Amino acid sequence: DINGNSLTGLVSPTVTVGSSAGPALINAYLFNQAGGPAGSSPRALQLVWNGGVTGPRGGDLGKAALNAIRLIDCDGDRHTPLGFDDLGDGDNYVELYIPEGIVVSRVEVDANFFYDPANFPNQFTSVEVTSLLPSAQAVELQYDLSSVGFNTVHFLGTPALPYRIFFSADLKNWNCIGSATADPDTGAFFFEHMRELEQIGFYRATP
Structure with a gap:
């Protein structure tokens, strides 16, 4: 220390930067999106997280993360998105191609597939879907x-x-x-x- 005494044997508790709970969904928006894969809707779904998300240790989101997402329609049926769009930037927006004819009401994500910048995985998270498109x-x-x-x-x-x-x-x-x-x-x-x-x-x- 400043008095010249040895600090050998002293320990510090683990310091956590950010939330150890990992990322969570805060919004999900539908918007028009052309040029999706075969069988996709003319609309896409944008997931908004409370912070940047990636795969483990900063890697890209892959098939396992895609299969962890459930698109819930008004009848309670569950569907899997067709793919990701706009990957590789590590921000808090994740865009999804959704199957044609599916009208999504809510989205759920299983735990331990989306990671924050400190490499903490998400817990189970869900959010209601809103739309950026005009009503009928x-x-x-x-x-x-x-x-x-x-x-x-x-x-x-x-x-x-x-x-x-x-x-x-x-x-x-x-x-x-x-x-x-x-x-x-x-x-x-x-x-x-x-x-x-x-x-x-x-x-x-x-x-």
């Missing part, structure tokens, strides 16, 4: 007045674009109830919602 316009709503029937909602959107259909009773809490794809020529599409007669609410469709 609801142009007509038809009611079946039987005791247990359905509402038929007519939307007008972007031709050939798949949409998620949401229902809300209070305009605050929205639940994904299904999906539909707009007509490739007119952009029109219909969705039937089974409901009780007294169930009144609101609909919207987002890509």
